[in-house]
Amino acid sequence: MFEMTIADVVDELRGVRESWRERQERHDFANREFPSRDAIAQVAAQLRGVLFPLRLGPPDLRQENEDFYVGHTLSQALQTLAAQAGNELRFRNRLFAQNTPDIDAQAGEAIRRFAGTLPGLRRLLDTDVLAAYHGDPAARSVDEVVLSYPGVLALIHHRLAHELYVQGLPLLARILAELAHGETGIDIHPGAQIGSGCFIDHGTGVVIGETAIIGKNVRIYQAVTLGAKRFPKDAQGHLQKSWPRHPMVEDDVVIYAGATILGRVTIGAGAVIGGNVWITHDVPAGSHVHQASVQHERNTRGNPSAAPADVVV
Template sequence: MSEIPKGTAEGRVSHWQLQHIVGQLREARDDWRTRNRRVSGEHGGRELPSRAAMGEILEALAGALFPMRLGPVDLREESEDFYVGHTLDVALNALLAQTRLELRYVAHQQGQSIEGIDQRALELIQDLALALPGIRRLLDTDVLAAYQGDPAARSVDEVLLCYPGILAIIHHRLAHHLYRAGLPLLARISAEIAHSATGIDIHPGAQIGPSFFIDHGTGVVIGETAIIGERVRIYQAVTLGAKRFPADENGNLHKGECRHPIVEDDVVIYAGATILGRITIGKGSTIGGNVWLTRSVPAGSNLTQANLLHNDDGTQK
């Protein structure tokens, strides 16, 4: 191990007892790795994908999808194709490296062979590359829905540049593809980058149809198994969550069960509504602000706090 310097670059003596602290941190890491039966990465290198690298990749992919809006400030239309091609080449190669890391990590964790992983990673990123035109067209419907759904929006360009819901859905469309491709860690990192930037928490497993609009957006939560239809609009602080978390006899949560709502086409959900469990919100329904909902409602429903019926014990009928 390299010796920890006792002074700074300017020659000043360090006050931080770095030799002692670094040694204790090494012991803590070694203890954790031993308890969790972790092995070092290949050649002692990084074992897991990088959040920082994924941030750069996502920014580059967004620029390639919308070059004259989210690309470089000095980009001109005559060089658009060159920029898109170059940016995609760099971003997809970087994503390929992150994909290899996730696939190798999973293989090591499960005691599987890493033979064929590099080819598998290449095929997955090739599939994503071919899907990008379709993702762009899908995002166009989201941008248009935001413009048409908000009277304050002056142009689709303003929506694309300024609206947090659009940034969140750009990340989600890309993350959802990664999730379905069998790259849940890269997908989750992508979603959490958008969550940090916007306050909108969309699990990459959620299925969301075209023309989706999140207005304002802060505090929105959409769970892993939620299914959202076409032309759905939701406002800030809406939760599409799970009602309960079933566990086995040892207290371990069951994974992969369908536990989040289904929201059919043309539904509007206003600010602060909490919708829990595997229930269905029927087509064309409107859910008012701050409504707490744990039962399915038929198509065309109009629910507010005032018109919800309750049993004697306070539960919903």
Template sequence: MGATPPIPFDATDAFDLGTVVGDLAEARRRWRVARGRPLEPGGRELPSRDELARVVGQLRGALFPMRLGPPDLRQESEDFYVGHTLDVALHALQGQVLLALRHQDREQRPDETALRARATALVRDFAHDLPAIRTLLDSDVVAAFEGDPAARSVDEVLLCYPGVHAMIHHRIAHRLHVLGVPLIARIVAEIAHGETGIDIHPGARIGAGFFIDHGTGVVIGETAVIGQRVRVYQAVTLGAKRFPVEANGHLAKGLARHPVVEDDVVIYAGATVLGRVTIGRGATIGGNLWVTHDVAPGSHLTQARSRENGAAG
């Protein structure tokens, strides 16, 4: 069968694009005026989500070259690939960091030379943190393999598990958050959120050996603190119980409002833990529970009953 012939349309401007373009320009102008943004022509003001997605993909390959790198990579060329990939990724990240720093400090109008020096120093510090990030990710991969009887190898875990994919992004995003570019960190986190359905704020502090099983619907808030060897299942929320308001009526920012989860805790599917509560070491939170109070170490909470330190609740 031959190709379907194109449907003929009138070549005139059937969509009145001139009017649409003009109205969009006016909408942008109103937005910029309302927020004190410059109206004069200039370059991009904000980091690019697409560029950061490319950077994170390159960083994944550099962190795990023989499994997440190019399909034709040979082990004898591993270091050459890692060096070249990091050179490209870190230079691209440097440009995105510079945009983020300009945006953060736009009201102070900082010196451009100083901003560039800050961007370079920040990315250099991030680069030196990559071996530690790789070590943390190795512990996450092992935790996933050991915590899931369906896992046949650590390689399967790294290649297939959305929880591990989300943690690669989180370990990168958290370090960028700590180094002082929270917007870039948030973009990196939201890329993983869109790909996996796992929402981890880059400010959350997560210890070694963290395993998210299945993963879809997991939410971990900005000020959550998670210890070592913690395991959570799908649809778990570590969230805030309430949102204090400042005198001006705006929500207060940066307050410690999310849970502290100590070492060796297991939280099963659908559980919701809210507020600055502490889940004690070795505790188990059953599925679909709503927890808004501290849980003692070693406790086992279920819908039917709660048992703390061996005593029936």
């Protein structure tokens, strides 16, 4: 019934692909050499179970079988991850005309190092779980937090993704991070550095950029942006990458819903950032910033003695 239509569509799609490859000067991809999003999604589910077996593992798991399950599942996950890491390195070789020797051995070593970080990563996640439990009066138990809080899921993915990023696998890391982004609405670049005891409450619309640095015991509410203020270009007109352009948030800071903090600014320890404020300057430690104080500061700029003590923007 659709034979002629399908044949026409197939022909046209081939033409589109060939045109794209011609414009991008990419003619040497005989086989798929890109990491698989589906494979990374499977690994993510396995690693969540490895980290929290009785909560995020299979429903029939019993405590006496935990070690067997963790060992078996971790072995499967790491094998898949090593294969995907090899795909990323081969893809990078072709894309940037590099010649990395012994790609499979290099990929395997990177994943071995990644595996060695998992116990410390679990300990770090325990601090995030406790921060959520103690920081939310609606939380009935730490189990509820692990099983249902989107901020915790996002941090599990982020902490895994960040370790892959550190091991030189930014594409695998980005895919892992975007899986959580799609599920939770929380967008954390895997390059961001986040200290222990982080609590992302509600979380929808939170954006944390690649070079952001967040200290210990920081609480972030929904729709908060830790973003870049500007995007300088190089001599060829391309955006410069990897330079520090996102905020640094020190220990014990609270950032309420809708706040936007842009550029390489520092939010001092213990500061409280109110909802829906826009910040592009440093905030001293212990300060309180809110909409009324920001408006007053704008009206009294140039006359510091007229500004209240909590005006810092």
